[in-house]
Amino acid sequence: MKKLIGIGLMLAMSGFAVAADEQGAVQERVDRAGTVLQEIMAAPDKGIPGDVLENAKCIAIVPGMVSAGFMVGGKHGRGVATCRTGNGWSAPAFFDVTGGSYGLQIGAQKVDLVMLIMNNNGMQHLLSSKFQLGGEAGVAAGPVGRQGTASTDVKMNAEVLTYSRAKGVFAGVDLSGASIKQDDDSTKAFYGKEVSFKDALTGQVPPPAAARTFLAGIKSATSGSAAATAH
DSSP states (O other), X not given: OHHHHHHHHHHHHHHHHHHHHHHXXXXXXXXXXXXXXXXXXXXXXXXXXXXXXXXXXXXXXXXXXXXXXXXXXXXXXEEEEEEEETTEEOOOEEEEEEOOXXXXXXXXXXXXXXXXXXXXXXXXXXXXXXXXXXXTBOEEEOOOSTTOOOOSHHHHHOSEEEEEEETTEEEEOOOTTOEEEEXXXXXXXXXXXXXXXXXXXXXXXXXXXXXXXXXXXXXXXXXXXXXXHHO
């Protein structure tokens, strides 16, 4: 009996350790996502055009996607999204991105992905918590450069503009065929309970203290874009 109790305690402690590791990994991903956008916007003449970022309804970031075997496409990553609300940027929502081809970054070890949701249709697709880029949601490689602009009809009408960064190279990338869905495990690890994509992104859930660094990074990057656009 004592042996069984001991085994039970060991299993319980193991479960707590796994939960703590998962929570720590999710927190690191959230913090890193905000930093990624700041770093991209701080790069001289290589960031997202200010007018594009200023008009984005939502921002979704996948920091440090491991890209071993990248040349065959069909990769998987985990990211963080936030949308504009009447009270600023929303609490983070967690998602998986699967499929698609990221051929621009063949041979890279890690890739940061940034997706900008540009209009209400794109926002509605994102809020559905499961959609396919280039299928339900029109997608295009985003324009790059401080003075760049989404001047073509394709980019002006795209619901989602997409970017990637690897080995210091930042460029628009076509993610057609990739699918996005809510990451339930990361959501539970971060919030301690189930929180729907829609509730998080529409401001129904107050941003927790753990999101402070992420949201500060988003605010800093987007405020800088507005200032750049004004000049």
